[in-house]
Structures are given as structure tokens and as C-alpha cells.
Amino acid sequence: MVWVYISESLLYLCFSLLMGAFIIQFIPDRLKPTIHIPKRLIQLAVLGVVFFSVAPVIRVILFLYEDIGLFATMESVLSGFEVGKAWNLTVILAIFFYLFVSLFPVLKSKVLSGIALAFTLVLLLALGWASHGASLTAWSGFVSHSLHFLAVTVWIGILLIVGWCSKNQENWLSYLKWFTSLAIACFLTITGTGLFLMTLVIDVNEYTDAWMVSYGQALLMKHLTIIPVLFFAFINGFWIRRKLNRQEQINPISWLKFESILLFFTFVSTGVLGQQEPPHSIEITLKGSGPSALFDYFYSGVIDPSMSLQFGLNTINILFFTVAIIFMWLIMYSFRKKTPAVVPFFMGMFCVLSLYFGLMASVQ
Numbered sequence: 001m002v003w004v005y006i007s008e009s010l011l012y013l014c015f016s017l018l019m020g021a022f023i024i025q026f027i028p029d030r031l032k033p034t035i036h037i038p039k040r041l042i043q044l045a046v047l048g049v050v051f052f053s054v055a056p057v058i059r060v061i062l063f064l065y066e067d068i069g070l071f072a073t074m075e076s077v078l079s080g081f082e083v084g085k086a087w088n089l090t091v092i093l094a095i096f097f098y099l100f101v102s103l104f105p106v107l108k109s110k111v112l113s114g115i116a117l118a119f120t121l122v123l124l125l126a127l128g129w130a131s132h133g134a135s136l137t138a139w140s141g142f143v144s145h146s147l148h149f150l151a152v153t154v155w156i157g158i159l160l161i162v163g164w165c166s167k168n169q170e171n172w173l174s175y176l177k178w179f180t181s182l183a184i185a186c187f188l189t190i191t192g193t194g195l196f197l198m199t200l201v202i203d204v205n206e207y208t209d210a211w212m213v214s215y216g217q218a219l220l221m222k223h224l225t226i227i228p229v230l231f232f233a234f235i236n237g238f239w240i241r242r243k244l245n246r247q248e249q250i251n252p253i254s255w256l257k258f259e260s261i262l263l264f265f266t267f268v269s270t271g272v273l274g275q276q277e278p279p280h281s282i283e284i285t286l287k288g289s290g291p292s293a294l295f296d297y298f299y300s301g302v303i304d305p306s307m308s309l310q311f312g313l314n315t316i317n318i319l320f321f322t323v324a325i326i327f328m329w330l331i332m333y334s335f336r337k338k339t340p341a342v343v344p345f346f347m348g349m350f351c352v353l354s355l356y357f358g359l360m361a362s363v364q
Helices: 002-026 039-052 055-068 070-080 082-101 111-130 132-137 139-165 172-201 214-245 253-272 281-289 295-298 315-336 342-362
Strands: none
Touching: 002 039, 002 055, 002 139, 002 253, 055 082, 055 111, 070 082, 070 342, 082 111, 111 172, 139 172, 139 253, 139 295, 139 315, 172 214, 172 281, 214 253, 214 295, 214 315, 214 342, 253 342, 315 342
């Protein structure tokens, strides 16, 4: 299963690179730093979409092939399952897309960049077609998942391209002005569509009860990883802008790079989440699949499928929550003291772990 999680995470990374690379071409030079995007990066990202999107198809085939044989299962999955049909469409589109980006200077013409962006959007819609949300509520799930993923790839894609492909800090203030507003809009879209997609799978009132199963654990970890991202986003979007307005010496590129790395961990948790069994009924899921191994490790009591989790404060969870708050403060303090960005990056990771341990220790 680990290979599926890694594949899903890298798939999201490839989509983000493509989205960011083509959107940034429409931004005037005066509103962005000097950026160089290797053509090979675009080609590899297109190939990555094909190879990394096949993981769910292979997973279904491996689950079913013992009953009717490998080749019959492959034919059945690719022609009869939505995940297989979506991958067929992805392969066909990706072949034309790869030829297009290889034969034409897509990064030197806005028209060609627009066509490449259209290819990327259609591939993104193909991914939404095979999503959990689309399988549950057809159009509303498909639209919500597609908007959710689009907002994620736009936000993170531009962040990745500017953070890793910038050659200097020119026009950084101008870049922050438009990107901060765009990032806020993307975050609000992600929040709204994410809440809707979550309600398709679990009752909001049973959010904490879902922690007993693997899906709930992955969902919790995804939400926790967003916390240090928001701290870095605030630093990059507001504090660095204030320092640049004061003409203070600061290297914003390293902070942008580590924010993008934090967001990659959100990709990882999203990849894990997408491959878990959705617990439409937590009681039935517990009876059929059992509790999450992580929850079972932390919970010392007997797990009953009909139980509802209760929470309380104790010495251990108060200690972990206090440590988490300290790590949050250290992220901001490190920026004020001009500490290398790698230090608050690890503070953010430790903050996530502390919050997770504190929440698990709160379960009674």
C-alpha cells in the first residue's frame, strides 16, 4: 500500500508543477521574479501524470485478479470500472500533451501556454471523474472534487514554480501582492469544497469517531499538517512583505521553498486519505475492517464498533498541547531572529506531531 500512497502524492505534485508552470506565463514580467522552467521538467510532469495515476487501477486489478485471472481482470477494470475508463482517457490525452510540449515552445508563447493549460485542466477533470466524490453523488461530487483539486494545484503550483525556479528576488513585492490574494481565494475554495466532500463520506458530528478507522486517521493528519502551512503562508504573505517595504535584507525564496515542502506532506496525507475505505457507517466499517492500527496503538481500552469517543484533559495531553503551542511560537520567533528557514520547518513538523499525540492522549 505504501507505493500507492507515494504514487498519489507524486501525481498531485506533477499536476501542481504543470498548473503553476503554465499559469505563471500569463503574469506580466513586472509582477514576478525572473523564472526559468526547464522544458524537461514539463515533459517529466506529463509522463508522471500517466505513470502515477495508474496506481489505483493496479490496486483494483491486484484485488480482483485471483478470481478470473490477470488478463481478464485487466480488461474488465480498464473497460468497465470508472477508474479504468478515467485512466484510459488520461493516457490518450497525455500522449498528445507530451507531443505538444515536446514539439512546440509552450513556455515562450501565451497562446501555446493556454493550450497546454487546457490540456492540464482536462486531465484534472479526468482525475475528478474517478474520485470518491464523483462515485457518491455524480455531478456535485465531481464538481466539488475538481474545484478542490484545482484550487490546490493552482496555489501550490505557483508556489513551487516561484520557489524553486526563481533566479532572483526582483519584483518580489509585486509578486506577493497578487499571489497573497490568490492564495487566500484558493484556501477558502479548498476549505469549502473540502468540507462538502467530507460530509459525503462521514457525518460531521461523527468526525472524531472516524478517528477509530484508517480514513479518519488520515483525515485528521491532513488537517493537522495544514497548521504549519498557515504559519508559513502568513510569514511569506505578510511579514516578509512588511520587511521588504522597510527595505530590510531577507531571502524570501528559502521560506517559499520550505512552505512548498510542508505542502507536499499535505499531498502525502491526501494520498493516504484517497486510498482508504470511506466509512459511510463507522460501526459497519469497524465490524468489517477493524480499527486503525494507529488508533489501536494509542487507545488502551476495548474498541466496540458502536462506541462513541469521549475526550478529557490529563497531564499527558496538556503537556503535548503546551509543547505544540511552544513550537508554533518558535516558528514566528525563528523568523524574527532571521533563523534559517529549515529550523521553523522542523518546528512545524514537531508541532503537528505534538498536536496529534495530544489528541490521541485525550481519548478516554
